[in-house]
Amino acid sequence: MKEFTLIDTFFKEKGYQRKDVMLGIGDDCALTQVPQGQWLATTTDTLVEGVHFLPDSPARAVAHKAMAVNLSDLAAMGADPCWINLSLSLPNADEAWLGEFSAGLRELCEYYSVQLIGGDTVRGPLSITITAQGFVPENQALTRKGARPGDFVFVTGTLGDAGLGLDLLLGKANLSGKDRQFAIDRHRFPTPRVSTGAMLRRIAHACIDISDGLLADLGHILKQSHCGATLDLDKLPLSAAMQSLNDREKALEYALSAGDDYELLFTVSEEQKGNLDTVLANYNLKATCIGQLNGQAGKLDLRLHGEAYSFQGQGYQHF
Numbered sequence: 001m002k003e004f005t006l007i008d009t010f011f012k013e014k015g016y017q018r019k020d021v022m023l024g025i026g027d028d029c030a031l032t033q034v035p036q037g038q039w040l041a042t043t044t045d046t047l048v049e050g051v052h053f054l055p056d057s058p059a060r061a062v063a064h065k066a067m068a069v070n071l072s073d074l075a076a077m078g079a080d081p082c083w084i085n086l087s088l089s090l091p092n093a094d095e096a097w098l099g100e101f102s103a104g105l106r107e108l109c110e111y112y113s114v115q116l117i118g119g120d121t122v123r124g125p126l127s128i129t130i131t132a133q134g135f136v137p138e139n140q141a142l143t144r145k146g147a148r149p150g151d152f153v154f155v156t157g158t159l160g161d162a163g164l165g166l167d168l169l170l171g172k173a174n175l176s177g178k179d180r181q182f183a184i185d186r187h188r189f190p191t192p193r194v195s196t197g198a199m200l201r202r203i204a205h206a207c208i209d210i211s212d213g214l215l216a217d218l219g220h221i222l223k224q225s226h227c228g229a230t231l232d233l234d235k236l237p238l239s240a241a242m243q244s245l246n247d248r249e250k251a252l253e254y255a256l257s258a259g260d261d262y263e264l265l266f267t268v269s270e271e272q273k274g275n276l277d278t279v280l281a282n283y284n285l286k287a288t289c290i291g292q293l294n295g296q297a298g299k300l301d302l303r304l305h306g307e308a309y310s311f312q313g314q315g316y317q318h319f
């Protein structure tokens with residue numbers, strides 16, 4: 001299959017179409033419109049086979065993850081997703097793989113009202129780069145540097161499941177039945193917290209998505225906001241699958257340092273806490289308070305059963 005047939009077959013004029021796209025796939029550039037009063041948030045993430053996903057992962061899972069990691073970045077800024085660009089490096093034009101991959105991509109585009117507006121297709125080792133864009137009202141984006149001493153620290157969902165799922169696939173952990181399936185699904189099909197991110201715009205001081213592990217990503221907020229934090233490890237939200245691990249210490253390690261969960265970590269002032277509870281309840285969303293910030297820049301205190309807990313693990317780093 002030739003490059004252009006491939007693009008026409010799998011990507012051009014397929015899937016969700018938006019009114020703010022003046023010109024989509026097929027020319028040298030796409031042309032799009034940003035509404036008055038909105039800023040454009042832009043993010044890029046690459047997934048490389050063997051680095052970000054296991055060789056022979058299902059194409060649908062690869063598409064899901066490539067989309068989810070990008071949408072999660074938009075969510076962490078409080079942006080509403082609108083457009084994506086897709087840069088594909090493929091070892092060959094495997095039509096079955098492309099069929100599954102593009103169907104997976106379309107499914108998420110449909111769900112989040114996002115249009116694929118362009119990309120690039122080259123031959124090479126399997127790798128997927130998506131650039132995603134979203135709108136955020138002027139001056140309302142959530143950054144890593146807005147946190148203040150006294151803020152409460154919240155996370156969405158449950159922590160560490162994706163890391164557990166990966167270890168299950170690698171034979172480094174042992175679970176069976178629905179706990180096993182749950183963790184593997186969390187690894188393959190992470191849920192970007194798009195609606196939570198948008199809802200947090202007027203409520204949170206700072207926000208980040210957890211891609212490298214709770215402590216690593218909290219570290220970014222502490223650094224950029226010049227704060228310290230105390231975390232109450234008894235409060236970490238753990239899934240039933242995680243709780244079914246016999247090794248409690250290992251479960252804590254997953255929750256603190258495993259990457260790829262794509263939950264949101266955000267901070268909220270005392271005054272906004274009531275507001276947050278109301279909005280979470282109204283939208284049927286969930287977040288758990290796991291600690292509080294203080295003015296001791298860069299200092300992180302972990303407490304378990306009321307006592308200091310020392311943890312040596314690190315988040316994921318490529319280099």
Ligand code: ADP
Pocket residue numbers: 007011024025026027028029030086087088116117118119120121
């Ligand atoms: P150019 O050579 O001008 O960069 P290409 O020949 O690479 O353009 O691509 C032709 C059109 O197809 C462009 O509009 C481009 O954005 C789009 N395109 C190429 N690859 C993809 C892809 N994987 N997904 C979506 N659109 C793509």
Ligand code: MG
Pocket residue numbers: 119120121
């Ligand atoms: Mg090109």
